[in-house]
Amino acid sequence: MEATIELIKQLKQRILTSRYLVAKMANAESLRLYFTIGHDLDAEIKTKAWGDKVLAIVAARLQQELPGLRGFSTSNLKKMRLFYNAWAAVSEISSSLTNQLGNSKTEMSSLSTNQFEANDFSRFISIGFTHHVEIILKTEKAEDRWYYINQSAVNFWTVNHLRSELTNRSHLNEINRxxxxxxxxxxxxxxxxxxxxxxxxxxxxxxxxxxxxxxxxxxxxxxxxxxxxxxxxxxxxxxxxxxxxxxxxxxxxxxxxxxxxxxxxxxxxxxxxxxxxxxxxxxxxxxxxxxxxxxxxxxxxxxxxxxxxxxxxxxxxxxxxxxxxxxxxxxxxxxxxxSDTLPPQLKDALPDAETLKKLME
Incomplete structure (x- = not known):
């Protein structure tokens, strides 16, 4: 009976590990796709001097070509372009995402700066696209972005938890006195x-x-x-x-x-x-x-x-x-x-202080 229990534990661990690897590979492929789409959109917009409005046309045409397609709305295409522009200058990221994403040997140990660790690229592809967009929108410096990427990957932060950390500016803890x-x-x-x-x-x-x-x-x-x-x-x-x-x-x-x-x-x-x-x-x-x-x-x-x-x-x-x-x-x-403010929907529904006072009287 004990041997059976041990076997179940081993099988459970194998299943969970396999599911994690499959999910990680799928996430990595999604990031590669979004990065390359962002590259293509950015190149076309810059080369032909198009405005952002062209993204709405692209999104509509994609729906015509692939009915029921999800995740490629105008706003998401903007985020893909944002994702590309945020990391295009980092050669280790851009080359890995476009050429060698499936190569497990692709690491960031060759970076010339000390702010990156060898396992950073693995963590980069471990978090979802929404995580990346939130980090890009709320931070400007590369070291700050890497702080949140690493923390999200290591601690399995949800998007909501990440948003709280970004609002809290927890990266400043590194220089806290x-x-x-x-x-x-x-x-x-x-x-x-x-x-x-x-x-x-x-x-x-x-x-x-x-x-x-x-x-x-x-x-x-x-x-x-x-x-x-x-x-x-x-x-x-x-x-x-x-x-x-x-x-x-x-x-x-x-x-x-x-x-x-x-x-x-x-x-x-x-x-x-x-x-x-x-x-x-x-x-x-x-x-x-x-x-x-x-x-x-x-x-x-x-x-x-x-x-x-x-x-x-x-x-x-x-x-x-x-x-x-x-x-x-x-x-x-x-x-x-x-929390010192009411949600917008409640704020609009409730009377102001003066009106409330009159009602109470």
Whole structure:
């Protein structure tokens, strides 16, 4: 019976691996097609000095030639041209997409710059065309685009999650200075920690009105716990939720950490303190105390030092920098952005504030 179970596991893995490879090959072929179509359209438009309106004619004629054809509307043809123009200048991409896409040896190790890795091309063809278009539309620099391509491929980001990361500008985390990780952690851990945390988190599923900070912090915490799956997606890969109002007992006094996580990649406890207002230097002392208690009372012997993140509405970078200067515990300060606008369809349907006031009267 055990042998049968093992056989089933092996067969399951083979099937899943095969399906992944087939899907990857199909996606790669689609990208090649869209790239070459983008090339042909761009060449014709430039050579014959046509305007973009010709794309509508091309889309209509394609429908006549291939009735029921999907995915080749005017807007999609524009995206194909955009896709081509974004990567035409990168010879390793353009030559691979047009000539050697099926060659598994085609890699990007020959790039002259240091911003690309050898497996980048494999990741490039692993994400869908819609992912590529979103990245191109929201970024300008090649290194920023590669950040999102790599993250999307490695972490299997959906298009919606990618859009959140793009709105959040998570690539700026690479140059984030709102932490002291490099100064207090070993290099191999500090680099991972810098990549693991963001300068700002987009919490568009939370809607907390301005008001008393003390009350709103509890409301914010409750909203995050109720939406813990979405919050984990906002945080990124490898975070595990351990609890809210996590109790630690020091001597005979109780203390409660707003949110406690464990990060598998860092092998560290992650304490989050929520603040509704602007960052204040005194927050650092409290977090430093929490981290000391976690390291002594909760952390396992094989785990790395606990990390603290103060999540607040606003921050002044200079105040954050000065606050970190003499602390030896790994600390970071990040901001968050919640939903503060109604969807257009609801905004049009509801009366304005003045009209609503009159109705209430």
């Amino acid at each position: 709102s932490n002291n990780f490099k100064n207090v952690l070993p290099e191999e851990i500090s680099n991972k920690a810098i990549r693991a945390f963001k300068d700002q988190y987009l919490l568009d599923y939370v809607n907390v009105e301005d008001g008393d900070d003390e009350i709103d912090e509890r409301v914010l915490e409750r909203e995050l716990v109720l939406n813990i799956k979405k919050f984990l997606m906002s945080l990124g890969n490898d975070f595990s939720f351990m609890g809210n109002q996590y109790r630690i007992l020091v001597e005979e006094d109780e203390y409660f950490i707003d949110l406690l996580f464990f990060h598998r990649g860092l092998q560290s406890l992650i304490a989050f303190e929520l603040k509704r207002g602007k960052f204040k230097p005194e927050y650092i002392g409290k977090m430093n105390f929490y981290l000391s208690a976690l390291d002594d009372l909760v952390r396992k012997p094989h785990e790395n030092p606990s990390i603290g993140i103060i999540l607040c509405k606003e921050k002044d970078h200079k105040k954050v920098e000065y606050s970190f200067r003499d602390f030896s515990k790994p600390l970071g300060v990040a901001t968050y952005k919640t």
